[in-house]
Amino acid sequence: MNTDEETPRHWARNHCFGGKVPFGEIEHRLGMTTESYSAWFQRQQRVQMAAVICGVAIFGAFATVGPGGWIPGIRSSTSADPMSSGMRDVLLPINLLLGIVGMAMYAVQWWRIGRRRNDLAYVIAVLSLVVCGALTLRYTPDDLGEGVFVLMGVVTACALLLMIAETFFSRPGGVWAYRYQQLAERLTTLPERTREELLEERGRILNELLRRKELHPEDAEILRSLPLGGFWAMEPRFEKAVTR
Structure with a gap:
């Protein structure tokens, strides 16, 4: 049961609106x-959180290059360079796949809610482009594997499509x-x-x-x-x- 501090009236009584309610x-x-509404809203929040987690997981692709990479401050948990171990071959594709899943979730949500823009989706798309662009500039298919470059191509395509949809085909509000x-x-x-x-x-x-x-x-x-x-x-x- 809500206490007085949690009620909408208490919020209206104490919040500083600055003339813009x-x-x-x-x-x-x-x-x-x-x-009814509380349960629905909490479900929406859980879906949103899952999409965010999957979307930002693509940033973990940087961590898989370990000390052999060029990102300052990112180091593996061991002294071994993941670039010379099998860890990268497993973790890097997983990070990219999670990024694809996250953007797919945002795309489905965008359509289901009537093509309403979600700024978080736009941020995830930009982040995905930055990650894939940086890895492409730094490494070759011989370094990371042709399969990884195919996945990065899919990530890039998904990110571009999501950005185009969010920017040009979204409804107001x-x-x-x-x-x-x-x-x-x-x-x-x-x-x-x-x-x-x-x-x-x-x-x-x-x-x-x-x-x-x-x-x-x-x-x-x-x-x-x-x-x-x-x-x-x-x-x-x-x-x-x-x-x-």
Whole structure:
């Protein structure tokens, strides 16, 4: 059970907004008090974390070159150079494969959430290009093996495709626009009594913001008239996402 320090109202009472209240965050926090949205959001976070872990694993490709490489500060755990052992032949392909899996997860997620841009996916794609580019400049197929260079080619292709998709074919609003839309849909399926309680709590949060002069009275009246789950549409950053 939430303590007072964890409640959305406590957050509204004590957080410093600087005149820019994230309206969507208010209802997100309210939604997290419900089992339906909380369980869904936590599943999304676990998938996101798995994609991040797989994506950044490609940076481990640098570590496999060990002291024989040119990256300062990266050393193997033993005195042996992985370049002259079988460790590199196992670890390097694994790192590259994990990178491919991570980017594939981001690509699937991008499509499933309605082509909303994910900045983390873009970062992973850039990181993958840097790793593969650096290894290609430093080593030859004779050093790392032709199979590794094939994998690096696949990684490069995946990274470029992901960057192109995220840059040129994404819809406005980003990941959070999708999450807020899902929040609104899940709130509409709640029992009437639960919805009424959330609306009452939402009103108390608005009162807290008015008391702190973080919210203009006219804006507060507009917000009160919105259906449950509709606050996010009032944020300027989602202006284009609302209509697309």
